[in-house]
Amino acid sequence: MKIPAVDMPERYTGLYVFDFGGQVAVGYTADEIAVLLESERYADGKVYRIHRAWPDGTMELAGVPRERFDLEDGIFFYRDGEAAARADLDALCRSAEETPPPCRIKVQMARLVGASHPHLTAAIFPAEFTHEVAGWLERIGFDGGDFVEGGSSQVTGYYESGPAVLERRQLWPAEGLSRSAEEVLASTHLAVQRKLA
Numbered sequence: 001m002k003i004p005a006v007d008m009p010e011r012y013t014g015l016y017v018f019d020f021g022g023q024v025a026v027g028y029t030a031d032e033i034a035v036l037l038e039s040e041r042y043a044d045g046k047v048y049r050i051h052r053a054w055p056d057g058t059m060e061l062a063g064v065p066r067e068r069f070d071l072e073d074g075i076f077f078y079r080d081g082e083a084a085a086r087a088d089l090d091a092l093c094r095s096a097e098e099t100p101p102p103c104r105i106k107v108q109m110a111r112l113v114g115a116s117h118p119h120l121t122a123a124i125f126p127a128e129f130t131h132e133v134a135g136w137l138e139r140i141g142f143d144g145g146d147f148v149e150g151g152s153s154q155v156t157g158y159y160e161s162g163p164a165v166l167e168r169r170q171l172w173p174a175e176g177l178s179r180s181a182e183e184v185l186a187s188t189h190l191a192v193q194r195k196l197a
Contacts, residue, residue, distance in 0.1 A: 003061075004191035009053040014132070017061060019046040020188065026050075027193035030103070030128045031178035033068045039185060064128065070187040071127035074155040075137070077145030078117035082166075085109050085119035088144035089167060092121060095140040096171040101125075102132035110163035117146055120163075123171075127152055136189040 001019055004026050006012060014113040016028040018036055020046070028036070031166060036042040047069075079085040089109045096105075106124040125133050179187075187193060 003059055006192055006196070007130055008055070008196060009057050009059060010055060011053075012050050012059070013053050013153055015050050016040075017050060018105070019048070019049040019058075023189075023191070025188065025191055025193055027196070028184075029178040030069070030126065031065075032184045032193070033128075034126075035181045035184045036188075037069055042188070044088045059096040061125065068128050069126065071152050072124050072152070073127040073130045073133075073152050074122055074124040074157045074158065074180055075133070075148060075150040076158065077121045077123075078115075078147050078149070079145060080117045080120075082111070082119045084146075085121055086167075088121040089169070092123065092142055092144065093169055093171065095142060099136070099140050100174040101136050101171050103129040103173055105133065107169045107171055108163075108165050110158075110165045110167075112161055112163050121145070122158060122163075124158075158172055 001024055003017060003024060012027060015026070016030065016033050017024060017026045018028055018033060020042060024164060033047055036045055037047070047064040047066065049064050050059050051062045052060040058176075077088050079088065086109060089107060092107060103125050106122075108122045108124070110120055110122060112118050112120065123133070
């Protein structure tokens with residue numbers, strides 16, 4: 001696979017390379033990759049995340065299975081009291097207004113019957129953004145919960161437990177990072193999807 005040359009390749013770290021079979025394109029976001037994989041025409045494409053890139057154009061890629069774009073991941077901030085859980089919810093949403101998250105995040109404040117810490121704030125997001133969401137939480141200095149759990153199996157367990165959801169909110173990424181589905185599908189002929197120099 002020959003990756004197209006880009007100016008300042010280190011700026012492409014965290015973005016994606018899509019192998020269409022006969023052509024390779026660089027510079028997609030995770031949302032844009034999801035658009036390609038959902039389309040019948042490109043459903044068999046191969047996806048690579050740019051793990052590292054160096055000024056000489058060398059890139060370290062990590063293959064990403066298609067299923068990864070269908071999974072949800074989550075981080076759960078448990079509290080023993082409802083007031084503390086509500087404070088976590090409010091603090092997280094306030095921080096997202098000032099510093100938007102890297103992707104759409106469903107946030108729920110819920111109560112679990114029979115749990116030692118029955119109140120929680122759940123942040124649920126596409127699994128491909130796990131590292132970005134963790135980095136974002138660190139950047140905003142969010143330290144909610146008496147204890148914290150995370151992972152896609154935790155999301156499954158949360159849904160199966162039948163939580164009493166007391167409040168739902170949506171956090172949205174900054175505008176303009178990902179292109180619309182129409183733009184993505186109309187530009188598949190381009191080897192470099194975005195100029196970041």
